[in-house]
Amino acid sequence: xxxxxxxxxxxxxxxxxxxxxxxxxxxxxxxxxxxxxxxxxxxxxxxxxxxxxxxxxxxxxxxxxxxxxxxxxxxxxxxxxxxxxxxxxxxxxxxxxxxxxxxxxxxxxxxxxxxxxxxxxxxxxxxxxxxxxxxxxxxxxxxxxxxxxxxxxxxxxxxxxxxxxxxxxxxxxxxxxxxxxxxxxxxxxxxxxxxxxxxxxxxxxxxxxxxxxxxxxxxxxxxxxxxxxxxxxxxxxxxxxxxxxxxxxxxxxxxxxxxxxxxxxxxxxxxxxxxxxxxxxxxxxxxxxxxxxxxxxxxxxxxxxxxxxxxxxxxxxxxxxxxxxxxxxxxxxxxxxxxxxxxxxxxxxxxxxxxxxxxxxxxxxxxxxxxxxxxxxxxxxxxxxxxxxxxxxxxxxxxxxxxxxxxxxxxxxxxxxxxxxxxxxxxxxxxxxxxxxxxxxxxxxxxxxxxxxxxxxxxxxxxxxxxxxxxxxxxxxxxxxxxxxxxxxxxxxxxxx
Amino acid sequence: xxxxxxxxxxxxxxxxxxxxxxxxxxxxxxxxxxxxxxxxxxxxxxxxxxxxxxxxxxxxxxxxxxxxxxxxxxxxxxxxxxxxxxxxxxxxxxxxxxxxxxxxxxxxxxxxxxxxxxxxxxxxxxxxxxxxxxxxxxxxxxxxxxxxxxxxxxxxxxxxxxxxxxxxxxxxxxxxxxxxxxxxxxxxxxxxxxxxxxxxxxxxxxxxxxxxxxxxxxxxxxxxxxxxxxxxxxxxxxxxxxxxxxxxxxxxxxxxxxxxxxxxxxxxxxxxxxxxxxxxxxxxxxxxxxxxxxxxxxxxxxxxxxxxxxxxxxxxxxxxxxxxxxxxxxxxxxxxxxxxxxxxxxxxxxxxxxxxxxxxxxxxxxxxxxxxxxxxxxxxxxxxxxxxxxxxxxxxxxxxxxxxxxxxxxxxxxxxxxxxxxxxxxxxxxxxxxxxxxxxxxxxxxxxx
Numbered sequence: 046x047x048x049x050x051x052x053x054x055x056x057x058x059x060x061x062x063x064x065x066x067x068x069x070x071x072x073x074x075x076x077x078x079x080x081x082x083x084x085x086x087x088x089x090x091x092x093x094x095x096x097x098x099x100x101x102x103x104x105x106x107x108x109x110x111x112x113x114x115x116x117x118x119x120x121x122x123x124x125x126x127x128x129x130x131x132x133x134x135x136x137x138x139x140x141x142x143x144x145x146x147x148x149x150x151x152x153x154x155x156x157x158x159x160x161x162x163x164x165x166x167x168x169x170x171x172x173x174x175x176x177x178x179x180x181x182x183x184x185x186x187x188x189x190x191x192x193x194x195x196x197x198x199x200x201x202x203x204x205x206x207x208x209x210x211x212x213x214x215x216x217x218x219x220x221x222x223x224x225x226x227x228x229x230x231x232x233x234x235x236x237x238x239x240x241x242x243x244x245x246x247x248x249x250x251x252x253x254x255x256x257x258x259x260x261x262x263x264x265x266x267x268x269x270x271x272x273x274x275x276x277x278x279x280x281x282x283x284x285x286x287x288x289x290x291x292x293x294x295x296x297x298x299x300x301x302x303x304x305x306x307x308x309x310x311x312x313x314x315x316x317x318x319x320x321x322x323x324x325x326x327x328x329x330x331x332x333x334x335x336x337x338x339x340x341x342x343x344x345x346x347x348x349x350x351x352x353x354x355x356x357x358x359x360x361x362x363x364x365x366x367x368x369x370x371x372x373x374x375x376x377x378x379x380x381x382x383x384x385x386x387x388x389x390x391x392x393x394x395x396x397x398x399x400x401x402x403x404x405x406x407x408x409x410x411x412x413x414x415x416x417x418x419x420x421x422x423x424x425x426x427x428x429x430x431x432x433x434x435x436x437x438x439x440x441x442x443x444x445x446x447x448x449x450x451x452x453x454x455x456x457x458x459x460x461x462x463x464x465x466x467x468x469x470x471x472x473x474x475x476x477x478x479x480x481x482x483x484x485x486x487x488x489x490x491x492x493x494x495x496x497x498x499x500x501x502x503x504x505x506x507x508x509x510x511x512x513x514x515x516x517x518x519x520x521x522x523x524x525x526x527x528x529x530x531x532x533x534x535x536x537x538x539x540x541x542x
Numbered sequence: 543x544x545x546x547x548x549x550x551x552x553x554x555x556x557x558x559x560x561x562x563x564x565x566x567x568x569x570x571x572x573x574x575x576x577x578x579x580x581x582x583x584x585x586x587x588x589x590x591x592x593x594x595x596x597x598x599x600x601x602x603x604x605x606x607x608x609x610x611x612x613x614x615x616x617x618x619x620x621x622x623x624x625x626x627x628x629x630x631x632x633x634x635x636x637x638x639x640x641x642x643x644x645x646x647x648x649x650x651x652x653x654x655x656x657x658x659x660x661x662x663x664x665x666x667x668x669x670x671x672x673x674x675x676x677x678x679x680x681x682x683x684x685x686x687x688x689x690x691x692x693x694x695x696x697x698x699x700x701x702x703x704x705x706x707x708x709x710x711x712x713x714x715x716x717x718x719x720x721x722x723x724x725x726x727x728x729x730x731x732x733x734x735x736x737x738x739x740x741x742x743x744x745x746x747x748x749x750x751x752x753x754x755x756x757x758x759x760x761x762x763x764x765x766x767x768x769x770x771x772x773x774x775x776x777x778x779x780x781x782x783x784x785x786x787x788x789x790x791x792x793x794x795x796x797x798x799x800x801x802x803x804x805x806x807x808x809x810x811x812x813x814x815x816x817x818x819x820x821x822x823x824x825x826x827x828x829x830x831x832x833x834x835x836x837x838x839x840x841x842x843x844x845x846x847x848x849x850x851x852x853x854x855x856x857x858x859x860x861x862x863x864x865x866x867x868x869x870x871x872x873x874x875x876x877x878x879x880x881x882x883x884x885x886x887x888x889x890x891x892x893x894x895x896x897x898x899x900x901x902x903x904x905x906x907x908x909x910x911x912x913x914x915x916x917x918x919x920x921x922x923x924x925x926x927x928x929x930x931x932x933x934x935x936x937x938x939x940x941x942x943x944x945x946x947x948x949x950x951x952x953x954x955x956x957x958x959x960x961x962x963x964x965x966x967x968x969x970x971x972x973x974x975x976x977x978x979x980x981x982x983x984x985x986x987x988x989x990x991x
Contacts, residue, residue, distance in 0.1 A: 428635070430631050430633065430635035431635055431637060433602050433629075433631070433635065434629070434631060434635040434637075435637075435648075436602065436621075436622050436623060437600060437601075437602070437622045437623065437627065437628075437629045438623070438648055438649035438652055438700070438704075439622075439623030439624075439649060439652040439653065439704075440623075440648070440652045441652070444651075444652060448637075448648070449637065452637075452639040452640075453638070453639060455639075541638065541639030
């Protein structure tokens, strides 16, 4: 007996002890593994029928998705679909046979399942490519297959190799225990990575690469996609000029100031208010759910829509040209009802202070629901006995709040503050929501986007100078990073986990 | 500080609006006078209202009716912080974010006005309290860094530091392991003796209550069943419930009858009970009330002998027993008499209690009458007159609470001992069933490769 077989026996024993359900899954693992496989086959067919995300070039025009295949798609579809269905069916049958052949049923069945899946993937992609080829041939136009199909083929081939390799190991080399053990150990080391590959590739493409690319682009002076595509343009200089230009631009400092102001003002106030509301909600029984719903409403409503409502509320003059200019906003109406004079909150030539005031109120109100939710959840997890004990110990309500509630809630508070700061530095849509279009970023008639924020600045640069946009994004990232580090450092000292 | 509870009643209203009558009477007309400086154990099965009583004394729950006095002060409507109580919760409720010292200081920091102490005084007081419960070396630790017993002592220190008039402990030992429990209850006893603070503690463990209390109060369904010194209550139970609740192993209960001054269990006249009227009765016999004799009047069939540490008990069965087995503790030299299918016992009259079958109240006979009178007089002398509960007491049959598990027999030990004396090999027959079932499982599963 080799070590390998010993190991297998040990595993079997442990599985036996785990009980019926585990045993059931173990016994029928192969069959269960076929459920996702069959689903994948089906998905492959569906994906083929609907090449969403595929970009096809018809002549000079670029068509996307369904638009690309409208026409005599039925004609072009016939052959590849039949081919694919045949291949998928064959692989399914092969897999089922693998299950029926009981000898090495678990491992082999998995292998065959993998082969079948790979075939499906290849079939999807290849079918697409073949079909486009046939379309090109019949219509005399060059159709280019989309990335989707190519990816499907690449992954399909990769998996096919893996699965075939394992199947060979399981069947052909099975007689020689030593060789098998050697293969198993080597293969076992890398198997996990191979199976992880698709996820890693996707992560790499959609998460890691954009970040690296941001760094790269920020170093290329005045990088822009259009210029990059132009073969006649000079290559971009590699230096820190993007950062320099961003920092030297006066509008940038205004954006930074606005962002910092909004964050520093709204985060503490909204956290405080959320804490008070959460404690109040937690201490009432009747109507708690009603209030919970009311407080949570902003969270499920569209920011821009609410921003427009706020704009209307703080409006000074009605839009209608037929009426006399008068106060129509609710806020000004209330102020006048109490004998005050109306304030120009958001209209033309309103002061920046008034604008910021409205923005802060809006952001605070918008940030409350999530914070209340988190803090209320934390409060409900606090053992009621602490309050009983504190009551017996003669603590006043105020002291109970500061000495018991706040420390016990401190992890939640820290979470809310940290996410609040991060969210605050990324503030943008609230300004758009209240002050209308993204081109204005200020009260009507203003110039130079007086209320623009960091994200707004980045957004503005994206259109024609991705280099500076990347630099600004990295500056924002650095600021958020430093602030979060400070937050974490403080919470380490003040938070009781 | 003397604590007086007068007609204390707590009714929890029905939660279900459709059944407004489904209210729960947790504490029912509770009358008790707790003498100054004593340790009182409130004892009863779960759901008997003992914790509710404690929380009413603490002020965390308001009584539905009745009054609570500390000394001469009526504290019924006072808030907990104004009553001058210290309360130790079942799971201690130490503030997890404060150190031990901060926990102990917390009640002192809450004091206001003229009661407010200077910082130095606070620290001194906290250190004194910590010293009393022997936790001075842990002052800078967090509660999570302490063992259960240490946490318990911190909780007591926190309760003691403001020098309460009354100390209340809610199941103080239930979260501790067996060894620590023994140690901690001695500790509680010592602290109580040192401080002389009137202490009320709640427990469902009769052994715990009996070992440290000056007085115990046995409760059932919100009603006091009996109060008194632990040993007195054990020796002189007022009714079947108390008799069954106190004592390990539990009392053996039989159904029997009194006829012509004789007590019958089944057909056997087991004891002379002259002067008792003829009636159907429950007979309670303490395990130590049996004398193993060849010519005994009471016959049981032996099912085994159980050696539990120093005790040797004969486990037998009797058709009239209400318990699954009859357990009698005998001296070790009498073991030889148990050879054979049946054993015969004589009974010690002082350890046999008879209870009327309808009311489940005690029927006294013989010397027991005199003992009972002595105890009543003793109680009266100590000011322990308890106004009897109006109306019938809840009977055993009313008890919806799950019965305690029957005293467990350890099969292997008892089979071995039985085998020794019968000179037959029994132990081999005993097989654990788990292994065999595993064997059958193996047969249908095939070996992988």
